Amino acid sequence: MPVQIDTTDEANAPLVERFRQIWTPDLRVLGPDGFEYDAWQGYWPPAEFTARLLLGRARALARQHRDLDAELAYDEVLRRFPRTYAAPEAAYWRAVCRYRRTHRPDDLIGRWKRTLQTRYPDSQWRTAQSWSEPPLRE
């Protein structure tokens, strides 16, 4: 359910305060109970925005422990938007969601290696899994 809130409208001041909102654009993904699953700020061009939106949905599913649904949602980000900023994060978490279901090490380490270490070697999400890589030789 998409809702737009005009932050310059005084009637929306309570919402701005409630969400500690300070800058626009500012997107939030909420559960029906109001829990905030995801947030991002700033202008994202259309393809980046769509990928970021799908990533937000995937993050919500994962944090609801819906691991299979989340894995498929992260996979959609990677398949449809492999060159976006959202893609490396999707690759990281897709592997996590698979591993949480199977507990097979290759579903985590192997998938990180086949995606983050090869396709997104300079991303922060490659760094986030770098403990799984062999140490560099002097």
Next chain:
Amino acid sequence: METISWRPADLDAARQEAEQAGTLVLVDFFSPT
């Protein structure tokens, strides 16, 4: 290209609809230019 049909700023109504539909709420805080 996908499009989003934004609703007016009734967050409580959106949350109720999301509850019934089993989905999430996307909130866009914006300032008109």
